[in-house]
């Protein structure tokens with residue numbers, strides 16, 4: 027604040043006295059101020075006429091939580107004075123975006139902010155959750171998440187090691203690369219650099235930013251908040267190995283435009299690229315070397331003098347070194363997809379090389395040539411393990427294990443050590459006489475039926491999936507309970523008394539169907555709190571009999587008492603009466619989960635003539651009874 031990079035400003039915000047807090051925009055509801063619209067709207071936007079709103083503009087605003095009318099209250103906030111830092115910031119952006127090869131989408135998003143004109147940005151919020159502002163006057167406020175999150179990069183390092191300044195205050199020797207989706211760009215190219223520049227200290231600032239567009243899911247959009255798509259825990263549940271996920275997502279990385287995740291595409295890439303190209307090449311080479319003498323090399327890499335003079339091998343070596351150059355160039359520019367493709371090119375060429383050489387014939391006809399092909403190929407296997415390790419570390423570890431090499435023997439590809447030049451003679455990577463490990467298949471085919479299963483399982487949103495799972499579990503539970511519950515024989519009873527007497531049929535346990543459930547629409551004549559239980563209501567429900575039945579329901583947490591009065595509900599009438607906290611319940615009020623949510627339930631009935639009492643589900647499935655409620 028001393029150097030004026032931070033200023034204080036008073037804003038007007040709605041405050042709810044009942045909830046004792048300032049209300050976030052979306053927690054205010056009221057009427058749209060747009061005269062021709064007048065629809066009910068949220069504090070940030072009217073969804074009817076699409077007008078962006080300030081919550082103080084709403085007519086008759088209400089707190090969404092408690093329905094109380096909030097009042098306008100002044101609140102002071104801290105602002106980052108971006109306009110004052112403009113020159114320093116523009117310098118940084120112009121220099122670094124060129125030197126750091128920023129991706130085009132990062133440059134665009136940054137320029138869009140600059141073009142709009144830099145405004146002071148509010149960095150505090152009236153929220154309970156967050157990092158508290160370390161200042162007496164602002165101790166009840168927290169920092170805006172995009173002010174404090176990038177500081178977290180530094181503070182996380184500092185809590186890891188006292189030597190954190192070696193990385194974060196060492197711009198001459200440290201290059202900082204950051205990766206993110208396009209919606210987070212301005213916080214890393216404008217907000218955080220401004221924070222650092224404002225301190226006047228010598229920080230390591232971001233050099234390269236690699237920004238992706240969006241990855242869409244099947245026909246729609248991935249959405250973490252809506253739960254649409256496949257997420258980390260789902261990916262684990264599929265039993266598809268991590269290296270396959272990593273390969274597919276990186277090969278499909280939305281570097282310049284949006285890309286699409288589809289199960290069919292995942293299957294195609296796994297089966298044709300990983301299994302038939304990469305896995306096949308490595309397995310063919312290692313299996314042949316592992317064969318016993320007479321058919322192979324007894325697991326020992328053969329010697330192959332003058333490999334560089336073997337025509338086919340010479341051509342392969344030239345291609346390989348070109349791929350390695352392309353790989354390095356792409357990786358330097360953070361074009362990860364191109365890097366991965368270059369590595370896979372080596373594998374494709376390797377397969378073609380094996381095929382053309384007809385090594386299985388050479389083994390008997392020209393053993394020297396066969397040894398050259400095998401020694402060169404095993405070198406490619408090693409090279410592939412090294413080049414692919416940033417993409418699929420678990421895969422590389424496994425290949426090195428099968429090669430009987432330790433993970434530390436991973437090639438560093440440093441120019442100084444001449445390791446790049448080694449790609450020109452791939453037969454030299456693994457020395458003659460080296461004993462390899464035991465070869466094993468590296469990838470497993472993904473079958474059509476599995477793809478169909480995954481596609482169906484991960485359709486819709488996570489909430490729908492979990493409420494479906496919960497509904498299935500609930501249905502099973504109810505079915506199991508019913509098996510253990512003695513049902514009376516259906517039919518309309520004259521009065522509640524007789525209800526308890528009808529539990530004669532033991533065979534009901536065996537052939538239980540929904541048709542046996544006596545579900546009726548009843549009218550709650552009166553409802554009150556149970557005198558001895560906080561969670562229970564006691565209702566008098568008219569189910570078309572001489573006298574109303576007394577029913578006890580555990581709905582206090584979910585449905586307000588006034589909404590229970592005079593309400594039509596579905597009632598299961600042929601359960602054995604049970605006493606709940608001293609009051610005998612002669613039926614059960616049925617409730618269902620709302621769409622897309624498992625909780626809270628509702629028990630609204632839309633049947634207009636409630637006197638048409640007994641409901642007869644046409645299908646003998648519990649599910650159909652549920653959906654009728």
Ligand SMILES: [Zn+2]
Pocket residue numbers: 058059060063064065067072073074075076077
């Ligand atoms: Zn409107």
Ligand SMILES: [Zn+2]
Pocket residue numbers: 042043044045046089090091092093094
């Ligand atoms: Zn409130």
